[in-house]
Amino acid sequence: MTQISEEIMMKFITNRCSDEELRMVQQWMDESEDNARQIFELERIAMLAENLKTDKLQHDRIWTSINERILEDKIRQSRMKRLKIFRWSAAAAVFIGILLASIFILRQPKVEMIELTADNGTMTITLPDSTKVWLNRYASITYPKTFADDRRTVSISGEAYFEVVRDISRPFTVEGKWLNVTVLGTKFNFNSASEDENTVSLLEGKVEVVPNKNKDGVVLVPGQKAEFNPKNGQMTVSAVNTSLDAVWHDRLLHFHNATIQEIAADLEELYNVDITIKPSVDKSRTYSGETVSYESVDSTLSALCETLPLVYTRQGQNVIFSNK
Numbered sequence: 542m543t544q545i546s547e548e549i550m551m552k553f554i555t556n557r558c559s560d561e562e563l564r565m566v567q568q569w570m571d572e573s574e575d576n577a578r579q580i581f582e583l584e585r586i587a588m589l590a591e592n593l594k595t596d597k598l599q600h601d602r603i604w605t606s607i608n609e610r611i612l613e614d615k616i617r618q619s620r621m622k623r624l625k626i627f628r629w630s631a632a633a634a635v636f637i638g639i640l641l642a643s644i645f646i647l648r649q650p651k652v653e654m655i656e657l658t659a660d661n662g663t664m665t666i667t668l669p670d671s672t673k674v675w676l677n678r679y680a681s682i683t684y685p686k687t688f689a690d691d692r693r694t695v696s697i698s699g700e701a702y703f704e705v706v707r708d709i710s711r712p713f714t715v716e717g718k719w720l721n722v723t724v725l726g727t728k729f730n731f732n733s734a735s736e737d738e739n740t741v742s743l744l745e746g747k748v749e750v751v752p753n754k755n756k757d758g759v760v761l762v763p764g765q766k767a768e769f770n771p772k773n774g775q776m777t778v779s780a781v782n783t784s785l786d787a788v789w790h791d792r793l794l795h796f797h798n799a800t801i802q803e804i805a806a807d808l809e810e811l812y813n814v815d816i817t818i819k820p821s822v823d824k825s826r827t828y829s830g831e832t833v834s835y836e837s838v839d840s841t842l843s844a845l846c847e848t849l850p851l852v853y854t855r856q857g858q859n860v861i862f863s864n865k
Contacts, residue, residue: 653686675702675790700732702790719771724748730787742766742783798827812838819863
């Protein structure tokens with residue numbers, strides 16, 4: 542198990558780690574979900590400290606919140622009888638130093654912001670750190686012309702797909718109406734277009750999803766989807782084919798060692814059709830590759846059957862696969 546010292550943790554929070562120390566922190570984070578949560582928690586408080594003004598009341602509130610978090614963590618770890626990997630008393634000293642120092646920091650010049658909106662179609666954007674973003678129709682994004690040295694933050698409205706450039710020293714945060722997503726480098730789909738539900742679907746890497754008004758979030762791994770209902774404040778996580786949620790951004794259906802039944806299930810979900818596979822079709826054989834996802838289900842089925850040993854017939858919403 543990787544061990545990191547308080548000194549390295551302090552240097553990480555203050556953006557002074559060497560390449561080797563950054564590697565150690567990343568390895569420590571990858572070892573458990575709990576470790577990743579701690580890193581995200583430290584970074585959120587550090588970001589809050591940087592924006593703190595010389596307001597005694599606000600300072601006291603932050604101080605109280607830090608102590609509550611430290612106490613909650615100690616109680617939780619005591620009950621679970623788990624190995625104590627990080628001494629929160631030392632972390633508190635780091636937080637206090639950051640908070641007190643921030644009081645005397647001069648206000649930074651106003652950052653120039655850029656806002657872009659997709660019209661009746663998708664839009665592709667390259668951010669200042671080379672992260673790529675695809676906006677679905679009518680979605681919008683707001684981001685700074687230049688990212689800060691210690692963090693990357695953007696806000697979106699609608700649906701967007703992200704391929705985030707990895708930078709362990711600068712976490713990347715996407716702020717939506719109901720959810721915030723924080724990553725180091727990954728691929729995910731963030732849909733905040735609905736008033737009734739916001740979703741995050743992870744394709745690669747690791748992300749933390751946190752409701753805006755709730756400090757309790759979840760860490761997703763590839764193949765998981767988080768769904769948040771703002772009406773009741775509940776978030777659920779399920780295992781799905783997350784690539785289907787992002788198919789709109791490149792119009793490609795990807796298959797990896799997929800059976801005919803698995804391919805059929807994906808098509809049913811995308812096009813709201815019912816697919817029957819005849820008994821003569823080999824259901825044990827697997828296929829890998831990709832095909833274009835067209836607006837028309839017939840166009841997609843025709844393209845798919847050009848590469849698979851299948852033919853299809855269709856009556857309304859019913860499709861039948863049979864051997865060529």
